[in-house]
Amino acid sequence: MFAGLDIQIPRGKVTAVMGPSGTGKTTLLRLITGQVLADGGEIKVAGQDMQALSRAELYVLRRRMGMLFQNGALLTDFSVFENVAFPLREHTDLTERLIRQLVLTKLQAVGLRGAAELMPAELSGGMSRRVALARAIVMDPELLIYDEPFVGLDPISLGVILRLIRRLNDTLGITSIVVSHDVQEISTVADQVFLLSGGKVVAGGTPQELKTNPTEIVKQFIGGLADGPVPFHFPAADYFGELMSRSEDL
Amino acid sequence: MFGELWESFTDALEGLGSVVHFLFRLIVNSPRVLLRFNLISQQIFNSGALSLIIIVLSGLFVGMVLGLQGFQLLQRFGSEEALGTAATIGLVKELGPVVTALLFAGRAGTALASELGLMRATDQLSAMEMMAVDPIQRVVVPRFLGGVIAMPLLAAIFSVIGIYGAQLVGVQIMGVDSGSFWSQMRSAVSLTDVTEGIAKSFAFGVACSLIAVYQGYYATPTAEGVGRATTSTVVTSAVVILFLDYLITAAFL
Numbered sequence: 001m002f003a004g005l006d007i008q009i010p011r012g013k014v015t016a017v018m019g020p021s022g023t024g025k026t027t028l029l030r031l032i033t034g035q036v037l038a039d040g041g042e043i044k045v046a047g048q049d050m051q052a053l054s055r056a057e058l059y060v061l062r063r064r065m066g067m068l069f070q071n072g073a074l075l076t077d078f079s080v081f082e083n084v085a086f087p088l089r090e091h092t093d094l095t096e097r098l099i100r101q102l103v104l105t106k107l108q109a110v111g112l113r114g115a116a117e118l119m120p121a122e123l124s125g126g127m128s129r130r131v132a133l134a135r136a137i138v139m140d141p142e143l144l145i146y147d148e149p150f151v152g153l154d155p156i157s158l159g160v161i162l163r164l165i166r167r168l169n170d171t172l173g174i175t176s177i178v179v180s181h182d183v184q185e186i187s188t189v190a191d192q193v194f195l196l197s198g199g200k201v202v203a204g205g206t207p208q209e210l211k212t213n214p215t216e217i218v219k220q221f222i223g224g225l226a227d228g229p230v231p232f233h234f235p236a237a238d239y240f241g242e243l244m245s246r247s248e249d250l
Numbered sequence: 251m252f253g254e255l256w257e258s259f260t261d262a263l264e265g266l267g268s269v270v271h272f273l274f275r276l277i278v279n280s281p282r283v284l285l286r287f288n289l290i291s292q293q294i295f296n297s298g299a300l301s302l303i304i305i306v307l308s309g310l311f312v313g314m315v316l317g318l319q320g321f322q323l324l325q326r327f328g329s330e331e332a333l334g335t336a337a338t339i340g341l342v343k344e345l346g347p348v349v350t351a352l353l354f355a356g357r358a359g360t361a362l363a364s365e366l367g368l369m370r371a372t373d374q375l376s377a378m379e380m381m382a383v384d385p386i387q388r389v390v391v392p393r394f395l396g397g398v399i400a401m402p403l404l405a406a407i408f409s410v411i412g413i414y415g416a417q418l419v420g421v422q423i424m425g426v427d428s429g430s431f432w433s434q435m436r437s438a439v440s441l442t443d444v445t446e447g448i449a450k451s452f453a454f455g456v457a458c459s460l461i462a463v464y465q466g467y468y469a470t471p472t473a474e475g476v477g478r479a480t481t482s483t484v485v486t487s488a489v490v491i492l493f494l495d496y497l498i499t500a501a502f503l
Contacts, residue, residue: 033380062382069380073373087381090388135381 002028002041002199014169014176016186016207019196020221020230025179028196029147032177033065034058046142063091066136067145072128074120074135080107081116084135091139106134110164126157133164137172144168146178150185162189183222187211195221197230272464275386276394283391293396297358297459301404304357305350309408312345313337313415320416321424330426334435337416338409342439342447346409348495351454354401355487359462362393363483366466367476375467390467394459401455402448409447446502453494458487 002024009015019025030036031043034050043050048061074083084103088094094102107113110130120128129149136144149161166189169176180186186193187207195203195210195218203210203218211222220228236242283289316337324330366389369375375385413435420426462483469479 035376035379059382059384062380065380067377067380069373069377071372073377075374075377076369076372087383090381090383132377139381 004200005041005196007194007201007204009175009177010192011175012169012173013191014165014178014189016178016180016190016193017196018179018181018183018186018193018221021181023196024199025181025196026147029067029145029177029179033062033067033145063139064141065143065145066139066141068129068132068136068147068149070148070151071125072120072132074123074128074132076120078120079116080112080118080120080123080131083120083131084138086135087139102138103134106138107131109137109168110134111160124157126153126160129153129157129161130164133161133168137168137174140172142175144174144176146176146180148180149178150180150182158185165189181221183224197221269460269464272467273460276391276460276463279384279387279391280395283387283395286392289388289392290395290399293392294400295396297354297362297393297397298400298404301354301357301400302407304353305404305408306411308349308353309346309411310415312349312408313341313412313417314419316340316345316412317416317419317424321420321426330420330424331430331434332438333416333420333426334413334431335438337420338413338435338439339443341409341412341416343443343450344495344499346412347405347447347450347454348491350405350408350451351401351458351491352488354397354404354454355458355462355484355491358397358400359458359483359487360480362397362459362462363466363469364476364480366390366393366463367469367471367479370467370469371471371473371476390463394463397459397462398452398455401458402451405447405451405454442502446498449502450495450498453498454491457490457494461487461490 005028007017007028017025017028027036031038031050032045034045034053037051045061046064048057050058053061074080075086078086081103084106085099088099088102104113104116107116110133112127112130112134115123115127115131120131123131146165149165150158153161162185165176165178168174178186178190187210190207193203193205193207193210194201197217203213203215205213210218213219213222217229219225220230226232317333320333320336320340321330324332324336366375369385369389375389378385378388417428417431421428421431465479465483465486469475
């Protein structure tokens with residue numbers, strides 16, 4: 001999947017990872033979070049080598065991470081409140097009163113304190129993602145990972161999520177990684193952008209630097225051009241030849 | 251031709267191996283889950299209590315049919331009084347565990363498989379892993395143990411209701427003497443018969459629950475995959491139940 005990929009993610013910043021579909025952005029996230037192991041190379045998170053961790057050590061490390069899944073991945077049997085309370089109930093012995101306060105603060109931060117008693121099925125796409133975000137920050141993680149947070153959102157929800165990413169990063173001092181291919185949105189929120197293609201980083205820098213990058217693939221991606229280094233046509237046999245050939249069942 | 255056969259044989263062995271490996275994972279994780287019994291009791295309710303209606307109704311009808319058929323047959327030999335014994339042995343040793351397990355696979359097994367499959371498809375299991383919560387411990391083991399506990403209880407209820415149904419037809423309608431129905435049953439049915447029934451229902455409970463959670467947990471995370479997992483839960487369970495039934499019956503001879 002990757003060849004010669006080298007990325008440094010700075011602490012306390014919003015780092016975006018972009019790239020055409022199928023370049024392994026999600027795989028990269030899975031490597032960082034230890035959901036899959038790399039065949040080679042080295043991945044260090046908070047100074048720890050992901051390959052060398054035991055399952056128990058990995059789980060300890062994961063308590064310092066939060067992840068926002070594409071569709072929120074809320075637990076459908078539980079209410080909004082219980083979803084956010086879930087990590088607290090599993091990992092701590094806090095009193096019911098304290099759990100309530102923590103959950104309500106986090107829900108307030110994403111603007112959904114009023115929705116605490118709703119069930120996930122009653123939420124819109126943007127709302128579920130905000131609840132999932134509250135759940136991801138309830139254990140006060142140091143690293144927050146967003147997998148395609150903008151997909152399928154209306155402009156208002158999108159603006160809300162963008163603002164939350166920036167605000168949570170700055171107020172809580174979190175390190176954020178955002179995987180996305182929405183060029184416009186990313187450039188308003190990221191401190192640093194990596195563009196992946198063909199298994200390696202083809203460009204990196206601030207969103208501004210990326211816009212002025214002269215490489216063909218970067219131009220195609222940033223400008224949203226239909227044809228370029230990533231071809232419009234899926235690899236196929238010669239067009240004329242295929243049209244003229246006799247198909248066997250005709 | 252031979253190569254293909256060999257391949258499907260090794261595939262089947264591989265599948266069996268991974269199911270057994272999965273069972274070991276569930277057992278290793280069980281003690282810790284037993285400490286949080288409220289998780290299990292919730293699942294006993296889901297698999298057991300919610301299956302009660304179908305179990306009670308089926309038990310009643312199976313018992314009534316036994317009463318009718320048994321009466322017809324025994325009447326030929328003039329020994330209608332043995333109806334209680336015949337119906338009870340048939341229910342406790344055979345029909346109770348087997349029919350309950352088949353219904354359990356259809357009612358609770360499919361629910362488990364599709365629930366887990368959907369949790370997989372909507373990333374809920376991955377989300378738990380990312381929250382450092384082991385889904386095997388939090389989700390799969392409670393469902394497995396809930397099924398293992400619920401199944402023998404359901405089989406017992408099925409048998410009891412079935413005996414009542416046989417009594418209803420045999421004694422109330424066909425006119426078998428009530429006293430001899432019950433007393434012959436009590437003297438002829440031995441503890442071994444009951445033990446055999448309990449052993450079967452326990453084994454079927456383990457098999458059905460294991461197949462359901464395995465199919466659900468490893469379902470392909472698509473609508474089609476979840477559908478396939480649900481179907482193969484029922485099909486595999488049915489075959490395994492009947493196969494185990496033969497083995498256990500032979501073991502008790």
